[in-house]
Amino acid sequence: MLLNETAERIRTMEIRGAGRIARAAVEALAGYADTLDATDLAAFRSGMQEAAETLLATRPTAVSLPNAVHAVMAPLSAADSLPEARDAVRRRADAFVTSSLHAVERIADIGARHISDGDTVLTHCNSEAALACILEAHRQGKDLTVYATEVRPRNQGHLTIRALDDAGIRTSFIIDSAVRSIMNRITLVVVGADAITVNGAVVNKIGTAQIALAAHEARTNVVVAAETYKFAPRTVLGELIEIEERSPAEVLPEEIARTLKHVTVRNPAFDVTPAEYVDLIVTEKGAIPPELAYTIIREYLGWNIEDFQRQLVLDHRNQD
Template sequence: MAVTRAVESIAWTGDGLTVLDQRRVPDATEYLRLRTLDEVVEAIATLAVRGANVLGTAGAFGFVLGVRAGLDPDEAASRVVAARPTAVNLQVAVELAREAQLRGEDPLDVALGLLEEDRAACAAIGELGRRELAGADRLLTHCNTGALATTGRGTALGIVHAKAAAGEPVRVYATETRPLRQGARLTVWELQQAGIPVTLLIDAAAAAALTGGLIDAVVVGADRIAANGDTANKIGTLALAIAAHHAGVPFYVAATWNAVDPATPDGAAIPIEQRDASEVIGIGAGAPAADTAVWNPAFDVTPAALITGIVTERGVLHPPFGPAIAGLAR
């Protein structure tokens, strides 16, 4: 089955960015024009732009717009990175653009290069993951890690697309992904557009699917991977890893190398973003009272001990992850 990108998540127009407003998918395919650093930061913070890899490229372009408007490079960089502190891809991309600016080079060249690098990295992850997961036809995934979250075919979903493109049988079980339903809104839509069989399940049903023998492997993305292999991903990932471990189902992380943060020793050192209570409480009939106490972390951390393998464009890592990460870093 040939797999093509249904939409472009991000594009540079010469004077700004055009980005798909992911808050509107699947009800509408609408694009935003972002011409200032403030507009890029708002789009990132409100999840109009989301997905670790797209965050990175968008952040680099946001930095470009900031320095073009006369902002101090350090100020422009810090404002962009603060929009989503857990995603190390954003930090890495902005830092690369900032370093180019300080060297007297054009940071736009860095941002444009990141677009092409991400496409190539996603393609490599897809092929490496396809071989690593040979024979695993029924894959459970969480949140959204495909063409909407990257500038290529995706990371975890890139493996799915690679399987489909090779004519191999593949079916995806996609969690709804509370509270913002990126799995239900984005992953299901993307796979349906590509003609890949997908079954939606509520987050609370994932453990039953794993212990019930419906799943061959779990494949998720990552927003940050610590030096020891502990991995931060969308809230709910830890529960999947625990259930997969109990059920004896392999649990894989798929991410481009810029999600690996050697400066973060372990998961305890990863900053976890807290989101607004309104995302959980909502509005309308039957909603909890507005002053209800809410704990709404955007991410959780899966210990390396629960991870079977980490698929990157540089290779597939297996435990012990500390030496494996250090080896590929060299």
């Protein structure tokens, strides 16, 4: 089944990157809605809710996922018939995918304005939005040099350097722990985000916080490129974003780990960069300082206090 296959591919990081995860999820929901064997509207809503929960359980830190699922599922409560509900899911999914793709293009255009001719840019992980900014600045004829990190343990940096090389951009590939030693050569840091909180803190691939700290120390600006659906609405209520911890086998082979009786392997996939280490957040709606993150949640994501209250009730029921 497409839904379960998509969920597994997201969970195992075969599908990676917050934007790609979000688009894959809504496409899977739309496909599931088209084929769900439901005899009435209530059964359809129930089946779709189960499908949504299957997807939401795959990557707890990727806020793009619940925002995307929310965007597709929201019209179900107002539908008056089964055909109307099926059509609403398909239309919302198509609209989300189109909007997401255009968002990256818009971010690239805005972000490139903040990259100067002659910059030496450091980027981390394989952010679609961050990479788009760099590629667009290069396309505009700006002379750039890029430093790209390895991104252990899943080596997403390999994807980044391939894209940079294909574009003809001079790139240095470095191990993650070399960041501080080369920071004085860097004039701008450009990274993506998996989530942004109401106070402007940025949740991104593990290692981002250390990069931002080194940049802060060196007085190097940090620009975060992120679609609006990566902002975390429930942080308005004080909720913390769960940091995903992945399998120890990604870090150390199981046959070696089994021989170490007193060693625990920890593998957090993300870290949190405080807002004071971020200079600018570039979204498809414009560039904002981190302290204005709440305006994105309030004005563009379509969540309201009733949505939060309903979700809190559901959460408490699930915990019971």
